[in-house]
Amino acid sequence: xxxxxxxxxxxxxxxxxxxxxxxxxxxxxxxxxxxxxxxxxxxxxxxxxxxxxxxxxxxxxxxxxxxxxxxxxxxxxxxxxxxxxxxxxxxxxxxxxxxxxxxxxxxxxxxxx
Numbered sequence: 221x222x223x224x225x226x227x228x229x230x231x232x233x234x235x236x237x238x239x240x241x242x243x244x245x246x247x248x249x250x251x252x253x254x255x256x257x258x259x260x261x262x263x264x265x266x267x268x269x270x271x272x273x274x275x276x277x278x279x280x281x282x283x284x285x286x287x288x289x290x291x292x293x294x295x296x297x298x299x300x301x302x303x304x305x306x307x308x309x310x311x312x313x314x315x316x317x318x319x320x321x322x323x324x325x326x327x328x329x330x331x332x333x
Contacts, residue, residue: 235259240322241298253279254289255298258315266317290315 237259241247247255257278261268272290276283290313293299300316 232260232262236262236319238298238317238319238322239324240318240320241293241296243322243325244296244298246296247293247298248289250279250281250285251289251293251296251298253281254286255293255317258299259317262315262317266319267314268317269312269314272313 235256237252237256241252241255254275257275258268258270260278261270261274270278272283272286275281275290276286279286279289281289290299290301294301298318300318302314302316304312304314306312
């Protein structure tokens, strides 16, 4: 069933978002929303190809803002974007989300005095 939805291009119910992006102080809230939207369309190989119009709807943002967020995420190393023109001349992009092994920060242990 999940494979059928992937083939149809529907977004998922959940998204795997890299922790590294969550803890990166250079990632804005908008960047994170766009990354989460891309991750919602991501296949098991961490690749997705939703249009920027679709990402704008999913992230509840204007399309130019989505474009800026994608460029910033790419510059920060959270995404790789392969841009090309389709056979009918439309601009398209394939997004590869980087999933490095990063853990959430832990609270430092306190020692009794």
